[in-house]
Amino acid sequence: xxxxFHSLVFSALGSILFAATVxxxxxxxxxxxxxxxxxxxxxxxxxxxxxxxSTVWPMMSCYNNLVLFDxxxxxxxxxxxxxxxxxxxxxxxxxKSLIFFLRKDVKWHDxxxxxxxxxxxxxxxxxxxxxxxxxxxxxxxxxWYENVExxxxxxxxxxxxxxxxxxxxxxxxxxxxxxxxxxxxxxxSELRAKCLGTGPFKLKEYRQGExxxxxxxxxxFVKGRPYLDGIRYTIIKDRSTRYAALQAGRQDxxxxxxxxxxPAEAAxxxxxxxxxxxxxxxxxxxxxVNLTKPLFKDPKxxxxxxxxxxxxxxxxxxxxxxxxxxxxxxxxxYGVWGLPEAEQKKVPGFGDPAKQKAEAKKLLAELGYGPSxxxxxxxxxxxxxxYVDIAGYIxxxxxxxxxxxxxEQVETGVWHAKMTRRxxxxxxxxxxxxxxxxxxxxxxxxKCGSARNYSAYCSEEMDRLIEQQSxxxxxxxxxxxxxxxxxxxxxxGARMMLGWSKEYVAMxxxxxxxxPHQSIYNYGRMQEVWLDK
Amino acid sequence: MLVYILQRLLTALVxxxxxxxxxxxxxxxxxxxxxxxxxxxxxFVNPAAKAELARELGVDRxxxxxxxxxxxxxxxxxxGKSYRYDVPAWQVVKPRIPVTLELAALAIVIAxxxxxxxxxxxxxRQDSALDYALRLxxxxxxxxxxxxxxxxxxxxxxxxxxxxxxxxxxSPREDLRAHLxxxxxxxxxxxxxxxxxIMRITRSSMLEVLGEDYIxxxxxxxxxxxxxxxxxxLRNAMLPxxxxxxxxxxxxxxxxxxxxxxxxxxxxxxxxxxAILWRDYPVAQNLVMLIGFAVVAVNLSVDLLYxxxxxxxxxxx
Numbered sequence: 067x068x069x070x071f072h073s074l075v076f077s078a079l080g081s082i083l084f085a086a087t088v089x090x091x092x093x094x095x096x097x098x099x100x101x102x103x104x105x106x107x108x109x110x111x112x113x114x115x116x117x118x119x120s121t122v123w124p125m126m127s128c129y130n131n132l133v134l135f136d137x138x139x140x141x142x143x144x145x146x147x148x149x150x151x152x153x154x155x156x157x158x159x160x161x162k163s164l165i166f167f168l169r170k171d172v173k174w175h176d177x178x179x180x181x182x183x184x185x186x187x188x189x190x191x192x193x194x195x196x197x198x199x200x201x202x203x204x205x206x207x208x209x210w211y212e213n214v215e216x217x218x219x220x221x222x223x224x225x226x227x228x229x230x231x232x233x234x235x236x237x238x239x240x241x242x243x244x245x246x247x248x249x250x251x252x253x254x255s256e257l258r259a260k261c262l263g264t265g266p267f268k269l270k271e272y273r274q275g276e277x278x279x280x281x282x283x284x285x286x287f288v289k290g291r292p293y294l295d296g297i298r299y300t301i302i303k304d305r306s307t308r309y310a311a312l313q314a315g316r317q318d319x320x321x322x323x324x325x326x327x328x329p330a331e332a333a334x335x336x337x338x339x340x341x342x343x344x345x346x347x348x349x350x351x352x353x354x355v356n357l358t359k360p361l362f363k364d365p366k367x368x369x370x371x372x373x374x375x376x377x378x379x380x381x382x383x384x385x386x387x388x389x390x391x392x393x394x395x396x397x398x399x400y401g402v403w404g405l406p407e408a409e410q411k412k413v414p415g416f417g418d419p420a421k422q423k424a425e426a427k428k429l430l431a432e433l434g435y436g437p438s439x440x441x442x443x444x445x446x447x448x449x450x451x452x453y454v455d456i457a458g459y460i461x462x463x464x465x466x467x468x469x470x471x472x473x474e475q476v477e478t479g480v481w482h483a484k485m486t487r488r489x490x491x492x493x494x495x496x497x498x499x500x501x502x503x504x505x506x507x508x509x510x511x512x513k514c515g516s517a518r519n520y521s522a523y524c525s526e527e528m529d530r531l532i533e534q535q536s537x538x539x540x541x542x543x544x545x546x547x548x549x550x551x552x553x554x555x556x557x558x559g560a561r562m563m564l565g566w567s568k569e570y571v572a573m574x575x576x577x578x579x580x581x582p583h584q585s586i587y588n589y590g591r592m593q594e595v596w597l598d599k
Numbered sequence: 600m601l602v603y604i605l606q607r608l609l610t611a612l613v614x615x616x617x618x619x620x621x622x623x624x625x626x627x628x629x630x631x632x633x634x635x636x637x638x639x640x641x642x643f644v645n646p647a648a649k650a651e652l653a654r655e656l657g658v659d660r661x662x663x664x665x666x667x668x669x670x671x672x673x674x675x676x677x678x679g680k681s682y683r684y685d686v687p688a689w690q691v692v693k694p695r696i697p698v699t700l701e702l703a704a705l706a707i708v709i710a711x712x713x714x715x716x717x718x719x720x721x722x723x724r725q726d727s728a729l730d731y732a733l734r735l736x737x738x739x740x741x742x743x744x745x746x747x748x749x750x751x752x753x754x755x756x757x758x759x760x761x762x763x764x765x766x767x768x769x770s771p772r773e774d775l776r777a778h779l780x781x782x783x784x785x786x787x788x789x790x791x792x793x794x795x796x797i798m799r800i801t802r803s804s805m806l807e808v809l810g811e812d813y814i815x816x817x818x819x820x821x822x823x824x825x826x827x828x829x830x831x832x833l834r835n836a837m838l839p840x841x842x843x844x845x846x847x848x849x850x851x852x853x854x855x856x857x858x859x860x861x862x863x864x865x866x867x868x869x870x871x872x873x874a875i876l877w878r879d880y881p882v883a884q885n886l887v888m889l890i891g892f893a894v895v896a897v898n899l900s901v902d903l904l905y906x907x908x909x910x911x912x913x914x915x916x
């Protein structure tokens with residue numbers, strides 16, 4: 067009895083001790099400087115004027131949005147949106163108005179109060195509303211807010227977005243790292259060289275091309291946040307050096323867009339303590355055919371080209387296993403809008419490679435091409451190793467069905483301009499999507515006349531479907547429509563989808579709450595990050 | 600002597616002028632400009648905004664007008680505004696100059712000291728095991744690009760020591776030890792390659808001089824070996840060595856571009872590559888001119904050094 071009693075007491079004490087240890091280990095600690103990494107200097111600090119993660123990643127810590135994707139949840143969706151400067155929000159007028167109720171305790175880093183005027187100023191500037199005071203030098207996301215008719219900021223603690231038609235995606239785009247609120251009392255041009263936000267960190271020092279140092283904002287409106295005293299974003303251009311710095315403990319986390327699997331795994335092998343997280347970058351690889359060229363106007367020709375490519379081979383040879391097959395929208399488990407796997411397998415090009423190659427040869431023969439008269443064209447791609455690797459694989463696939471193609475490597479500086487002008491036959495390309503959202507993807511890449519619709523695909527019916535899905539508020543109904551659009555775009559050969567690349571983030575285990583999302587652009591706030599040292 | 604200096608200065612000026620034309624034209628021959636890059640990567644192209652930016656940056660003007668404006672600005676000490684960073688180009692370039700100068704100086708010191716010393720020893724011990732070993736060492740230096748050696752140094756440090764130098768520039772005032780550790784490895788990587796060529800030239804030049812009558816005479820008079828080698832032979836062997844050091848300086852700039860990147864040093868050379876990729880003309884053309892100016896100045900100094908090293912040389916005679 068006595069022994070049993072002692073044993074019970076000991077196990078109870080043990081359990082309490084264990085629970086206390088776990089609790090202590092998981093209770094966030096304040097203090098410390100996070101050593102983060104960048105691969106290049108940001109072209110400017112102005113998020114609204116830039117299209118690069120090199121700006122968004124460090125500058126997100128300086129600003130706030132109205133709403134934000136929960137930084138602690140891997141998968142972004144309407145359900146993971148949390149309040150930031152807006153305490154709550156609601157749809158009104160049958161989805162034609164979106165009202166945000168704002169926090170009243172927020173101050174800019176210079177001590178000025180935050181009000182609804184700042185919200186109106188920000189989005190009026192981005193959508194270039196009449197009467198705006200400052201203009202953005204480059205305005206890459208004006209299209210996101212094309213559906214906003216007006217912004218009403220007549221009361222300081224509420225703001226209403228009045229829309230031309232209901233738009234389910236507006237909230238998702240507002241939750242992106244690309245949608246910070248700018249101060250109305252600072253000219254937008256000044257924000258290219260400094261950051262003045264309401265966010266958890268303030269800019270302490272910028273050494274051009276070398277270091278961005280942020281320091282904790284002591285007046286941050288979320289009490290007890292941020293945990294860190296500061297963040298040092300060191301710019302390290304060379305990939306080997308970046309991994310060496312991580313392994314040597316100079317850096318705590320890598321650049322968040324280090325997509326390559328092999329160096330991350332090599333770092334993990336050298337320093338087993340490092341944690342390795344597999345995630346998605348919301349970047350898809352695809353083959354484009356130039357539909358302005360008569361050669362590719364025949365659907366049979368496009369079908370033959372897509373059937374020639376073995377997609378599983380692309381995953382293994384092109385991406386060394388670091389990719390998943392998918393269509394126009396990011397597939398599950400990373401995304402929420404992608405075609406179900408069973409449906410994707412039915413899309414031409416995703417079936418049995420041998421049978422498909424035979425079919426491709428047959429189609430080419432019907433079009434008059436064969437060993438005596440091979441089909442010839444150029445395959446263009448960016449002069450970046452991963453692009454060239456994939457293009458090399460694609461050229462080999464074409465060769466197997468009798469297509470003779472030659473590789474053209476194009477320098478990054480002129481790549482987009484060349485694609486916009488449609489100076490190519492066939493191209494191997496990769497496209498990153500900001501939020502995992504149908505509007506953000508479909509309007510930019512598939513609508514008639516869009517500059518980024520590089521293949522020049524244009525279908526009135528598709529445009530109508532894109533508009534239609536955008537207005538459907540009910541998620542399940544919208545998903546069905548988006549899936550149908552996805553399938554149709556692939557069948558039309560608007561883009562010959564290959565797959566979606568995966569990223570491998572190696573970091574030190576004492577870094578807590580850096581949770582890679584399916585889009586790299588939306589989780590750089592750093593408010594919840596802490597160091598277990 | 601004065602006439603010679605003036606002639607050399609004039610040649611240097613003509614060279615710099617030719618260089619300025621070449622740099623200006625070549626940069627603009629590369630397809631695409633900064634406006635193309637900024638707008639096309641942004642995805643949304645508004646032709647009016649694009650034209651406005653081209654006008655603002657002055658890239659819409661005829662190339663000859665742009666060139667004249669650049670020369671005029673440089674003459675007035677104005678290096679223009681960085682297209683990419685939207686700040687004065689000088690503000691971007693200025694903090695980088697001391698970094699590259701220090702690295703170049705350290706590397707050249709390492710190259711000269713190591714190269715001359717090993718070259719002299721190798722010549723003095725011709726065909727011995729030591730000679731073969733030193734020649735092998737120099738062959739290694741010639742065969743290994745400095746950036747590769749830099750990477751190997753980094754890998755060695757990470758794998759064996761678990762440490763690498765700071766990734767952020769540390770000023771000597773802040774922490775002298777950390778500063779020196781930050782510079783010594785890249786300087787070794789660049790300097791080793793430079794030392795190899797200097798060593799080979801020193802060796803062959805010394806072998807030639809060591810066979811001269813006056814060396815035999817010095818030895819016959821009972822002078823000790825090392826004073827004969829360093830005081831009599833080396834001084835007479837210096838002319839080709841100095842010429843090679845001048846060349847090495849020019850080659851070194853190329854080596855620094857990648858070495859600064861590998862060791863993450865915020866120098867001019869590393870930044871130049873960025874500026875060219877972004878078609879940031881004001882920064883790129885001024886940096887190339889700056890480097891060209893340094894090379895011309897070093898070569899001019901080498902020419903002038905000849906007279907000091909060998910009093911038999913009389914300029915303009």
